[in-house]
Amino acid sequence: MKRNDENPASASPRRDFLKTTGAAAAGLYLAGAGSSAAGQKTPGKSETLAVAGGSPTVTYPKEKQRAVFRWPQYGQSEKEVVRAVLDGSQRNFYNALARLEAQWREYNEVPFAKSHMNGSSALLSMYFALDLPPGSEVMVPSYTFFSTVTSLRFFGLVPVFIDINPRTATLDVEDARKKMNPKVRAIVPMHSWGLPCEMDHVCDFAKEHDLIVLEDAAHAHGASMQGKKMGTWGRMGIFSYQATKPLPGIEGGMGTYQNREDYERATVLGHYEAVSGNAPASGNSGIAPDSPYRKYEGTGLGMKLRMHPLAAALILKQLEKLDEQNRIINSQVRKINDRICQLPGLSEPVCREDQERVYYSGNLIFFDEAKAGISRATAVRALQAEGVGLSVWEYPENHKYALYSEPKWWHHPIDVPKVLPGCEEVNSRAINLALFRQEAPEMVDQYIAAFEKVWAHRKELA
Amino acid sequence: MRQSDSRRNFLKTAGATAAGLYAAGAGAKATAQNTKASAPVIKESLAINGGPKTVTVPFGDAAQWPLYGPEEEKAVLEVVRRPGYDPNFRLERDWQEYYKVPYVRAYCNGTGALNTMFFALNLPPGSEIMVPSYTFFATIVPMRLFGLVPVFVDINPRTLCFDLEDAKRRLTKNTKAIMPVHWIGLPADIDQIADWAEEKGLILLEDACHVHGARLKGKLMGTWGEMAAFSFQATKPLPAIEGGMANYKQREHFERGSTFGHYDLPVKFPADSKYRKYYGCGLGTKLRMHPMAAALARVQLSGLDKRNEMITKQIRGLNDRLAHLPGLYEQGNGRTDVDRIYYAWNMLFIDPKEAGMSREKCVEALRAEGVNATAHSYTLQHKLALYREPEWWHHPPVIPELPGSDKANATGISLPCFSKEVPELIDQYVKAFEKVWAHRDQLV
Structure with missing residues (x-):
């Protein structure tokens, strides 16, 4: 997927534009009636599309747009915490890790948490903690x-590739049901781009087949379902704090664990210092003296996956702002999506009433060419010309990588699916709209106006 | 003090001159020539026996690390x-x-x-x-x-x-x-x-x-x-x-x-x-x-080469002046084609027989004088549980006897790795060592 926040809307010449235009025009387009709104003064209609030589709709100053798109939204307070780490006043750099772990447990209401170097190392540690016999399938x-997939390799585990539901872009439980086999021992729902999987259905299915539920919550910091945070539904969960993530530390990761055995085993793979009890005594950052893993003091089990303390400082600061930041992003998305998803052919991933989603990286919008009466590529071009930050949505389907078709890397050959229609559908019919990371009502209006203008003229583009 | 393979020429400094005397436990017989350098120390009792502490300069951030600016x-x-x-x-x-x-x-x-x-x-x-x-x-x-x-x-x-x-x-x-x-x-x-x-x-x-x-x-x-x-x-x-x-x-x-x-x-x-x-x-x-x-x-x-140079200067400034103490060695191979650096510790070793005192007594006395000395033992991997459990390995590793490693752990004394110019502290460290060596017959 192309990240919009690195490619904000292209420069567009300043011009005057009625702020309320989009809103006024919108009502007409709701039913796909834009073209029949004859007689009405509909600026969206009367103006020439920018792609056809007209003036772009989004005139919000480019500098200000950059500030709205910018991610992470680091400021003065982040600089201060970083300075404090460097100035030598903190005698032990690594104390920050235990503080972060304690706060993460509290925020997510989960009994155990371990910081890792990145989301991938949290995954690696989680799969190690499973302690499944080689040849088990996940x-x-x-x-x-x-990382959700490749990490399995380390422990002789073999992936079973499951499709996504094209209405949510998250794990399709029905497809999992079809692919169930006796070797499968665990299932990893992924809360993609901040939308929780339907965990009730996932858990029901898992219970039915006695599968371990593990959550990949790398995109879903602060999201919840039925009041329960994502990353705390499964026996274990992982988070990434990479630069683009909802809680960015540039690089960093976290594992959440419901039981001590998993926590300790996940810790021992990459944290020799926690095993040896050198970690700060506060919280559960170390391993209990009576733990069966205590004997690996001084060796760990093969890696060192400690988070960078500067990352921990950033994350601690950003965690204070997480809910408010998520709220701001959500409210911008809601204002835009509530309007544009009424245009023919546009819809957004289904989020249930009992789910509180967050947004990561982009605002995924499904595009139905038949209903829109215009191709996705044409619409994207026209919208880009209007100054809208968006791109065709594309995300790699892991099962197509060579690695998974080469038996030499795996305990036994992977049954690589020929096609996963849900994935293909999303890749062929979604667009990626830039996320607004600051309140920007004027820009929101202009985005809506741009969509409505393009839709009003879409027959000219067809 | 000697490097492992080659004896240093230690006759050039005042400390070294004095050392010859201490080596034989003859501190009290110090001649007029060396009295100036070491007499004030030698007359005093060891701090461990109630005498005054030799190191009075605050350690402060002498070994601060990293040095960020x-x-x-x-x-x-x-x-x-x-x-x-x-x-x-x-x-x-x-x-x-x-x-x-x-x-x-x-x-x-x-x-x-x-x-x-x-x-x-x-x-x-x-x-x-x-x-x-x-x-x-x-x-x-x-x-x-x-x-x-x-x-x-x-x-x-x-x-x-x-x-x-x-x-x-x-x-x-x-x-x-x-x-x-x-x-x-x-x-x-x-x-x-x-x-x-x-x-x-x-x-x-x-x-x-x-x-x-x-x-x-x-x-x-x-x-x-x-x-x-x-x-x-x-x-x-x-x-x-x-x-x-x-x-x-x-x-x-x-x-x-x-x-x-x-x-x-x-x-x-x-x-x-x-x-x-x-x-x-x-x-x-x-x-x-x-x-x-x-x-x-x-x-x-x-800034790597400059920092290495500065740290090396501090360590040499200390170790070269300890070179005369019998039974005291520093980590080194005696090769002249080596440009080493120093990291984490300034590692010394004691030969208890040659020194006439045990490592533990020596360290205890040095610490009492205000020297940040530690009886240094490093975890030997082959003794840890992981290597004795075949489940983690393709085949079980051979768990050997490693007498050299054991000896290093039985004889090592680590000092701080000074990261800043600390001439006064180095002077006092030298004096503390000389004092302990001079009175080492009391430490048996």
């Missing part, structure tokens, strides 16, 4: 970051 | 302003320029770099690699992820580095590689090790995590082996709090190693690379260095 979405 | 802060804040991964590539460029090796790659830490080296070897499971037991776990434990098995080799108790003669005795038919560690800044005898490795067809690797900027025969450590790992952890000679780097001589190793820890980099390999196809998924995990660490490491690299 259900993963193909539509995910590589 | 405005340049480091500026570089890190720039990453906060513009988060991105460019600092990693800039660090790699500067590193390559410094080391002049064909390939380099930054990683999250030294352990990450070592992980990629073992993966890059692409050896059949069950292959063995010779390593010292006297090392950080990361030299060894990652092997198990690739079905590799350590062959524990002893160290020379006075160099704390790889004992080639011991390695020769422990060579097995499965041994495919050998990885000496350059311990706390002292280069191992890598030239001799390289010759032997070549003779036996072993791949030479270097654990250079402690040895940034040190040289043997003018050649930087970390450029002798086929691959070498560096750590940038907070305590290291080049500290970035967490970070690591690997040097590779062969393209195959570089590409395979990189692909293990960098899903996003294979696309940058030449078109004919067999690892390009793993772009997007990598072959293992994600071991990217934090770009703030890279920014720190880059600034620190620019």
Whole structure:
């Protein structure tokens, strides 16, 4: 997927534009009636599309747009915490890790948490903690970051690629049901781009087949379902704090664990210092003296996955702002989506009443070419010309990588699916709209106006 | 004090002159010539016996580490302003320029770099690699992820580095590689090790995590082996709090190693690379260095030689003046073609017989005088549980007797590694040692 926040809307010449235009025009387009709104003064209609030589709709100053798109939204307070780490006043750099772990447990209401170097190392540690016999299979979405899948290799585990539901872009439980086999021992729902999986259905399915539920919550910091935070539904969960994530530390990760055994085993793989009890005594950052893993003091089990303390400082600061930041992003998305998703052919991933989603990286909008009466590519071009920050949505389907078709890397060959229609559908019919990370009512209006203008003229583009 | 193999000429300084007397327990007979330098100390009782403390200068930040200043802060804040991964590539460029090796790659830490080296070897499971037991776990434990098995080799108790003669005795038919560690800044005898490795067809690797900027025969450590790992952890000679780097001589190793820890980099390999196809998924995990660490490491690299020089000056300023004390040795190999650096500790050893006192008594007395001395024992890997449990290994590692390692642990005395100009403190440290040695008959 192309990240919009790195490619904000292209420069567009300043011009005057009625702020309320979009709103006034919108009502007409709701039913796909834009073209029949004859007689009405509909500026969206009367203006020439920018792609046809007209003036772009989004005139919000480019500098200000950059500030709205900018991610992470680091400011003075982040600089201060970083300075404090460097100035030598903190005798032990690594104390920050235990503080972060304690706060993460509290925020998510989860009994155990361990910081890791990144989301991938949290995944690695989680799969190690499973302690499954080699050859066990784990259900993963193909539509995910590589680590969800590749990490399995370390422990002789083999992925079963599951499709996504094209209405949510998250794990399709029905497809999992079809692919169930006796070797499958665990399932990894991924809350993609901040939308919670339907965990009730996932858990029901898992219970039915006695599967362990593990959550990939790398995109879903602060999201919840039925009041319960994502990352705390499964036996274990992982988070990423990479730069683009809802809680950015540039690089960083966290594992959440419901029981001590998993926490300790996940810790021992990459934290020799926690095993040896050198970690700060506060909280559960270390391993209990009576733990069966205590004997690996001084060795760990093969890696060192400690988070960078500067990342921890950033994350601690950002965690204070997480809910408010999520609220701001959500409210901008809601204002835009509530309007544009009424245009023919546009819809957004289904979020249930009992889910509180967050947004990560982009605002995924489904595009139905038949209903829109215009191709996705044409619409994207026209919208880009209007100054809208968006792109065609594309995300790699992991099962298509060579690695998974080469048996030499795996305990046994992976049954790589020929096609995952849900993934293909999302890749062929979604667009990626830039997220607004600050309140920007004027820009929101202009985005809506741009969509409505393009829709009003879409027959000219067809 | 002597280096392990060669006696220093210690007759030039006042302290040394006095020492000859103390060596024989003759402190009280100090001649007029040396009275000026040491009499005030010698007359006084040992602090441990109620006398005055010799070290009165506050220790303060004499061993502060890392040494970060405005340049480091500026570089890190720039990453906060513009988060991105460019600092990693800039660090790699500067590193390559410094080391002049064909390939380099930054990683999250030294352990990450070592992980990629073992993966890059692409050896059949069950292959063995010779390593010292006297090392950080990361030299060894990652092997198990690739079905590799350590062959524990002893160290020379006075160099704390790889004992080639011991390695020769422990060579097995499965041994495919050998990885000496350059311990706390002292280069191992890598030239001799390289010759032997070549003779036996072993791949030479270097654990250079402690040895940034040190040289043997003018050649930087970390450029002798086929691959070498560096750590940038907070305590290291080049500290970035967490970070690591690997040097590779062969393209195959570089590409395979990189692909293990960098899903996003294979696309940058030449078109004919067999690892390009793993772009997007990598072959293992994600071991990217934090770009703030890279920014720190880059600034620190620019000051590395100067800092090494300054620390070396402090340590030499102290150790050269302890050279006359009988039974006291410093970590060293006596080679004149070594440009070592110092890291973490200033390691001394005591020979209790020659010194006429036990290490414990000596350390106790030194501490009472105000010297930050520690009876130094380092965890020996081969004694840990992990290696005795076959479940973690392709085949069980041989758990040997390593008398050199045991001796190092029984005789080591570590002093702080001064990181700042501390002439007064050094003077007082010298006096404290001389006082303890002068009265050592009371410590028996």
